Amino acid sequence: MRAHAFAMGLNSFGEVATDNGRTLDDAETVRLLVEEARLAEAAGLDIFSIGEHYRPGHVDSAAPVLLSAVATATERIRVGTSVTVLSTNDPVRLHHEFSTLDAVSNGRAQLVLGRASATESFPLFGYDLTDYERLFEEKLELFMRLQREEKVTWTGTTRAPLVDQELRPRMRPGGVPTWIGVGGSPNSVVRAARYGLPLMLAVVGGRPQRFGGHVDLYHRALQQAGHDPQPIGQHSLGLVADSDEEATETWWRYWEPVARQLAEERGFYEPDRRRYEAELEHGALFVGSPETVARKIATVVRDLGLSRFDLKYDIMHLPRRARARTIELLGREVAPRVREILSKEATHV
Known part of the structure; x- marks a missing residue:
């Protein structure tokens, strides 16, 4: 059961856009993201998040800096990360960045921590992929202690020890909202529950309802760890347009080459129109008119007990x-319609 107010957000991976057939350069795309955050706030959306990637065509490699720009350009919308690759970040530096962002934004900062599905940051920052699990486990333990304790003494294998360390500026009491991003690992679900942290499900293919077992596991693990119920969110890809046909054709045109490249890099299935249309009908692509997307979101919110849904709108x-049209329609039409559907369902329970 959803125990928290429903929130609708946007995720960007900083992917370069085009304008009248011209590809924007990196600096233009950075400025576009700030503009789109303002548009998201004006449309009534709750959260604007930016990822962390280190590959051509992405400009989200310094998310805390970009989010600070977003924070100064907005007043209400929450600002955070759709993923922060904790394994290749230093927890102390991360604390400084997000305590500062939280101060700049007047308490609107949050983040999602992940182990990384794209691993370019490991060689870039001198980390060994064989340490994948150990890096995340140690750094998460340290980062949460830095958020929750005034002074920290810590020893591990991934960085220098700390002795009675105080950091400034301080986080708000208890730290900023910190979610654990999960792509399918039950161990990650249990880890989130062990720390009493909200769970963000990264559902980028297949029926979202297949994560129902992870949701059940999360609830059981929270209870066993003695924690109160925590929010569960979902991150998925999609586009909203004025009609189903427009949305379907537009997304296919730009999604297909990206999916084909990922298939070559990671061994995913080759994209084809039949599979694409199946994903639109029953899978994790939220593409269509406002009514189509709203009904699909409402279904997964109900089935998985979600309190948050974030749409990755750039590709x-x-x-x-x-x-821009996706942002406007998501905020002004989809989000209110989702809440209307959920409210009607609740009155008939």
């Missing part, structure tokens, strides 16, 4: 007009 070379 390589998607025109800025299509991005």
Whole structure:
């Protein structure tokens, strides 16, 4: 059961846009993200998040800096990360960045921590992929202690020890909202529950309802650890347009080459139109008119007991007009319709 007020957000991986057929350069795309955050706030959305990637066509490699710009350009919308690769970040530096962001934004900062599905940051910052699990486990333990304790003494294998360390500026009491991103690992679900942290399900393919077992495991693990119920969110890809046909054709045009590249890099299935249409119908692509997308979101919110849904709205070379229209429709039409559907369902329980 959802125990928290429903929130609708946007995720960006900083993917470069096009404008009238011209590909924006990196600096233009950075400025576009700030503009889109303002648009998201005006449309009534609750959260604007930015990822962390280190590959051509992405400009989200310094998310805390970009989010600070977003914070100064907005007043209400919460600002955070759709993923922070904790394994290749230093927890002390991360604390400084997000305590500062939280101060700049007047308490609107949050983040999602992940182990990384894209691993370019490991060689870039001198980490060994064989330490994948150990890096995340140690750094999460340290980061949460830095958030929750005034002074920290800590010893591990991934960085220098700390002795009675105080950090400034301080986090708000208890730290900023920190979610654990999960792509399918039950161990990650249990880890989130052990720390009493909210769970963000990264559902990028297949039926979202297949994560129902993870949700059940999370609830059981929270209870066993003695923690109160925590929010559960979902991150998925999609586009909203004025009609189903427009949305379907627009997303296919820009999603297909990205999916084909990922298939070559990671061994995923080759994209084809039949599989694409199946994902639209029953899978994790939220593409369509406002009514179509709202009904699909409401279904997964009900089935998984979600309190938050974040739509990743950018994909390589998607025109800025299509991005802006998605933001506007998601905030002004989809989010209110989702809440209306959920409210009607609740009155009939």
